Every structure is written in C-alpha cells, then in structure tokens.
Amino acid sequence: MNIDGNTRLVGILANPIGHVRTPQLFNASAARQGLNATCIPCHVMDADLDAFIAGIPAMSNFLGMAVTIPYKERVVSACSELNESARQAGSVNAMRYDREKRVWVGGNFDGEGFVGGMHERGHSLEGKRVLLLGAGGAAKPIAFAVARERPAELVICNRSNERAVELVENVHQAIPDVAITTGAADASRFDVVINATSLGLRDSDPLPVPAETLNPQTLVCEAVIREGDTRLLAEARKRSCSVHHGQYMLYGQIVQIARFVGIPLESRYVERILGPHN
16 A cells, blocks of 8 residues: 555554554555555653644544543543443544544444454353453443343453442443443353453453453453453463454454544455454
8 A cells, every 4th residue: 555645544542552453454454445544553652642632633634543542531531522332431442533623523432343343253242141351441331332232140340349330330320121240350150251451461461360260161352452362361271261352352343443533444345464363
C-alpha cells in the first residue's frame, strides 16, 4: 500500500504501545480491500493526553482512533457524544471527530468484539457459568455483552471489590434477569474464565487467577492481545484447558471500529495475521 496525499489516517492511542496489533491488522486488511487508509500508533504519555486530543482535529485527514490501555475511561470526558455501549460501560475504545459539529464522538466495541470472536470460534456462553476477571475499561463492556448472551451465572472478580460491586449493579440494572454477583479469583467451578484485566501483557505479570483452580473442562479466554500465549493461557494449556486468544476480540471488532471512524472495511477482507490460531 502506498501512502499519498489522499491517504486517510486512523490512530491507535495507548501507553505503552509496543504490544498493539491494530495497525498490522487494519493495514493488511485495508490493503487487501484497496482502501487508501492507514492506521498509525500514537504513543501518548499521560501528561500529554489532553493536548493530544485537543490538537488532533487540526489534521483534516485524521478520522479518528482506537483507544486502549490505559485511556479507555479517561477519554470519556473528551467525548460530547457516546454510543450505547460506551454509555453503559463508561469507557471508550474508539473515537471519531465529527467535523460538522466539531466534537469527539466515542464508541465502545470491546464487548461486541469479544462475543463475536467467541462465536466465530464456535463458543457459546448461553447457559454457562462464567467468571469475569476485571472491572475496568475492557471488562465493563465485556460484562454487558456476556450478560446479553444469557449465561447461567456471571461472577465478576476484581482487585478492588468496590469496582466489581458497581459493575454488577450497573449490569443488573440494564439486564435484570441474569444472575450476576461478585466473587473470588477461583476458577474451579466455572465453565468459562475470561481475563479482562491488563495482566498478561508482560510475561512477568502475575496470574489473574490461581492456576491450580483451573480444570480441564474450563474454557480460558483472554482479552489481552499479544503474540503467542499469555502466562494464563500457557498455564491453562498445561492443565488441558481449551484456550481462546485475545486476538479474536480484535478480529471481532476491527470492522466495527473502522466503520465507526468512517472507513468502509468489509469483514471478508480482514486478514488473519496474528498467530497462533488455536
């Protein structure tokens, strides 16, 4: 793909940023479809975030950006409009600039992307006992999306129990007929375990749940997107668990984010480039 004066720019906002895979996936997919658009990494330090968001609209060919750790909740205040998922979750993973209204519009596709990625791999959450680890930027929309799949039970575990309680209350208010509670980091009685914390970006990160509580009947899922197995998935494999990589959440949401910012990417062109695929 050649970049020229007509190329439309999309960013991904993160800190750190070396782990992100959105540019590779977006650019390979856009090139396959023949779209003159490219995604660039935007490594912005915490102290510079407000200035970055204020200055980006000066580039008229910059359409918007994906947003990831640690800014999904911080950028909400910069958005004058939010889609339903972003309002429910209180977090944003995509922003587009509305040049007519001169405002940022925020959206969240983490939950839809995660569930869509599971469906693509043949996994169902209906009637399952699900343990969701985390209650932050990625976990919030995933909790709503999982609840809409009608699990038998959804338990949310977070280091700060107050945040877990708040998320349980918000999901219960929106979807009252789903059994949802807070609980401990113990995977022993669950059919599905979902890591929606940031633990796993580095090999030195501690496990979000004790490995000895995993059993062979459990499907262990990641929302962390990186090459190869996280430490949690590696431990799950040792215990003969089925595993589900975080990359499938990205596959599930890349088309939605692209369309949200104004790039008409079609799912059939999405390049599966982030191995392994098992």
